[in-house]
Amino acid sequence: MGHLAMIEHVIFDVGNVLVRWHPQRIIELSFPQEADTLALAKAVFGDPIWASLNEGKLSWLQAQQAYAQKFAWHDEQIKTLFYQITATQQLLVGTVDLMRRLKAAGYGIYGLTDNVEEIVHYLQLRDDFWAMFDGVVTSYQEGVLKPSPQIYQALQTRYGLNLSHSVFIDDMPANVEGAKAQGMHGIVFVDCGQCEAALRDLGLRF
Template structure:
């Protein structure tokens, strides 16, 4: 029997609600696996990508940087950003889980390292965003997980009690960051494992 009651469920977006695979995006863009292995870290692990996620750059500015600094053609960069968005396919089972939790009375939130233009795309493409009571997006608050600042922003903005809140994220460092803020957390591997862990926390739906 757990000694707390969960009232709030917070979802990460990438690899929890929609798939996020930089290597696959690079394969789709560049065609060959060797080129994808070379380019994926240069595109997605550089300061420019971080600044895009922090809201310091627009998508247009980042696209220009990739052309200038990485020597990519305008057409290649357009293809890259096309696949960045179009590869965001649903993760099996989690949208249904979100709906069941909401129907059962839990408050549902999002906490995501994400880009303004990608969030706009997700809102247009899928209807899950409308289910959130609120969302903290890195590009809107200027900080990234696992910084304490972004978890505190979530708690303060929506007046959440940490011990009544559980956060679902696929990245262990982000889970640990939430735990340091006093938030119960689950490292999301798949829908079946996630549901078992939620039930062990006393979440019922």
């Protein structure tokens, strides 16, 4: 267990690790008359518009205008959609408490998230977990999405983290594999209890 006990930093994804990210539910609430909400969710959030917004290449307003044009939606529909994008991001059970206990035990706590500037600001104002981060790397600042090597390396260049002494927690297996390719430990998040057990298996004590 010697090398496992060298972990000094715990890096959290945000969506579906700290807060719920549920595209189909967003569509259900925004377009209650829609027959196939799953298909529309895939069309909306799989569109290059969404990727460009997360990469910081489009502003919040520009993305709304692009969606309105592409899907022929009127102003009220767009406003409702973008309201629900933020309002549905409710805290998941247990993860913030896990962060708090890890921080109290002396581990560095960082965020690494594919995210939008306006959503980050919304969460910063609404929730207290953001203040626990010792640093955060976001896709809109880096201009790339996970699992691009650049976004993981930003943890090292910006905050001086030794990636081999870090563990990354994300709900998407491809993103965890991307972290491992950069020398980090990785945990695919299922729920808080599973995540806590996986951290203890890696030798963390909290």
